[in-house]
Amino acid sequence: MPVIQGNQGQTGKQVGQNIVGGLGEFTELLVTALMAPYYQQTYRGNKYCASVGGAGQVLVAANLFSTAIATFQPIFCLYNPLTNLVNLVIEHFWCAVTADPVSAGVTGGFYLVGNSGQSITNSSSPIPVNLKTLKAMGSQAIVVLNAVLAGAVGNPILLRPLQSTNIPVAQPATANSMISELLIEEVGGAIIVPPGGYIGVANGISNTTATVSVGADWDEIPI
Numbered sequence: 001m002p003v004i005q006g007n008q009g010q011t012g013k014q015v016g017q018n019i020v021g022g023l024g025e026f027t028e029l030l031v032t033a034l035m036a037p038y039y040q041q042t043y044r045g046n047k048y049c050a051s052v053g054g055a056g057q058v059l060v061a062a063n064l065f066s067t068a069i070a071t072f073q074p075i076f077c078l079y080n081p082l083t084n085l086v087n088l089v090i091e092h093f094w095c096a097v098t099a100d101p102v103s104a105g106v107t108g109g110f111y112l113v114g115n116s117g118q119s120i121t122n123s124s125s126p127i128p129v130n131l132k133t134l135k136a137m138g139s140q141a142i143v144v145l146n147a148v149l150a151g152a153v154g155n156p157i158l159l160r161p162l163q164s165t166n167i168p169v170a171q172p173a174t175a176n177s178m179i180s181e182l183l184i185e186e187v188g189g190a191i192i193v194p195p196g197g198y199i200g201v202a203n204g205i206s207n208t209t210a211t212v213s214v215g216a217d218w219d220e221i222p223i
Contacts, residue, residue, distance in 0.1 A: 038091065041219045047091070048128040050143040051215025052076060056098040057146055059210050065111045065202035069155050070148070074113065074200030076214040077144040079120050080193045084140050088193035089219040095164035095201060096182040099211040108205030110164040110214075113156035116197040120144075121151045131217065140220055149198065159191070162201060164214075182213060195223075 023029060041047050052075075062073040080088045095110050120142065128139035163185035193199050201214050 041221075042131050045130060045132045045138065046219045046221060047131040047217060048139045048141065048220060049131055049215065049217035050076075050078070050126055050128045050141075051094070052145060052213050053126065056211040056213040059107070059203055059207045059212060060146065061206050061208055062148075063146070063203040064206045065113055065156065065158055065204060067156075067202075069152050072152075072156055072202075073146050073148055074144065074156075074202055075110075075146060075212060076216065077149065077198055077200035078193060078216055078218065079118070079122070079142040079144060079149070079198040080195050081140065081142060082117075082119050082196035084195040085223050086140055086195075086220040087223055088141055088197075088199075089189045089221055090187045090191040090193065090199065091189065091217050091219060092184055092186055093162055093201070093214070093216045094182055094184040095162050095212065095214040097164075097210050098182075098213050100209065107207045107210045107212075108203060110162045110212075111202050111204055112159040112162050112191070112199060113202045114159055114193070114197060114199040115152070115154050115157050116194060118149070118153065118196050118198055119151050120149050120198065122147060122149060141218070144200075152198070156200065156202065159199070161204075189219075193218075 038047065057075060059075070060073060062071050063075050078088060080086070093112070097107055100107070122142060122144045124142045125145060126143055127136040128141055128143055129136050130138045163183050191199060
């Protein structure tokens with residue numbers, strides 16, 4: 001079996017010289033990043049993204065996380081078809097309230113929900129964009145925006161809150177300005193969607209007036 005040998009502490013090198021890897025106090029390998037952190041998967045053509053388009057998407061009552069699966073409509077959903085031979089490794093989600101009319105109710109928080117073992121039959125809309133070619137082609141994932149997940153069984157499982165902006169109080173009856181940041185959460189591979197699984201964004205409190213912008217990027221890695 002090959003082994004890596006190293007010296008504890010910093011090591012130097014000259015051009016063309018064989019070097020010994022530097023190890024830390026607990027035998028961890030010390031390296032210096034040459035490329036940006038997402039370069040390799042992007043360069044290999046494995047990284048994709050999708051997002052709600054235009055000015056955003058108006059919430060509907062069925063976006064509520066506790067809605068039964070027969071009528072549940074995730075604001076944004078990423079599905080990995082059951083027959084796929086890739087995992088969807090989630091890198092980032094972004095979510096923000098972009099508009100809320102006068103006298104509108106609260107939005108509550110936004111949550112990640114999901115389930116597995118699914119045979120969902122929705123077509124992808126929009127088509128994910130490959131972040132190397134910058135073309136909407138090549139992805140094996142299905143994106144569903146604000147629609148019932150056809151063929152899904154079992155109610156969505158609440159995973160965790162999503163970093164996002166939200167409206168914690170009802171809006172006044174007169175127009176006012178709203179400051180809203182589009183927050184991007186670095187999931188960093190902490191969630192993997194296997195074949196047959198989906199992950200979606202749901203609302204914490206039923207709201208039918210606010211507009212949100214939401215999306216994700218992910219890597220498609222062969223199993």
